[in-house]
Amino acid sequence: MKASDLVVTPSHLRFMNRKFPCSIGKGGISGRKAEGDGATPRGTHRLVGMLYRPDRMAQPTDWALPIHLGDLWSDDPTHEDYNLMVRAPYIYGHEKLCRADPLYDLVILTDWNWPYPVKGRGSAIFIHRWRKPGHPTEGCIGLRAADLAWIAPRIRYSTRLVVL
Template identity: 75%
Template sequence: MEGDGATPRGTHKIVGVLFRADRVEKPTSRAKPIRPRDLWSDDPSQPDYNQMVQAPYIYSHEKLRRSDPLYNLVILTDWNWPNAVKDRGSAIFIHRWRKPGHPTEGCIGLRPADLTWITPRLLPKSRLIVL
């Protein structure tokens, strides 16, 4: 459910990688750079709900190009994507944690070194399993 702060249980496909080219090296040939106007729509009333969108965007969204390092490297899952169901929840990302033991808003937070190690080793059959 959108905004519940929970990570949905299940097996989720890995569908992409985003990275800040001004902060980290391209981790894999499939990775796409996060550009200054990149946002992620989290407004279930919009047709582009749970999709990457571009600023300006007047509806509810999350900035992908953050001032902090949280989204320097992001692994995208297929949670409620590509055909999002209204209010089912948007974007379960795998990204770096803020600090040990600090929760995310439903995403998966990893140590930066672990995230950097895992990302180039992802295969088309790689999955995130949440029990």
């Protein structure tokens, strides 16, 4: 592992020789991630994108893409757009990216089950803001808003997410 990797354990994330408290999935860390298990998948994952709310914050990097009203993430394993960003109207299972709460104001996308998703392995694993300290996610990695804002502009093409 390199100092430029985001290294996740059940209680914290290490990055650039700093340690940040984090939340993981309510199903813990698993080597057998499955749809709906609430687990954070163990392994080394690439970071493949970043999304942000331009109405709530400045662009954190020049490669971050804005989230707009109507942007959704398909989490319906029966549909061909499963585990992809889609637009409303969309009648299949999905999550709103443009939320009333600040959970997805800044989202780092990983390559978990992407770009060729396998049905049943679970949809996207994001790095996003946590609800509150110690509150588990549905499988994503949650961080304090200030920590996420510090990390985001320091991510490079070679940065990986390593879940131990």
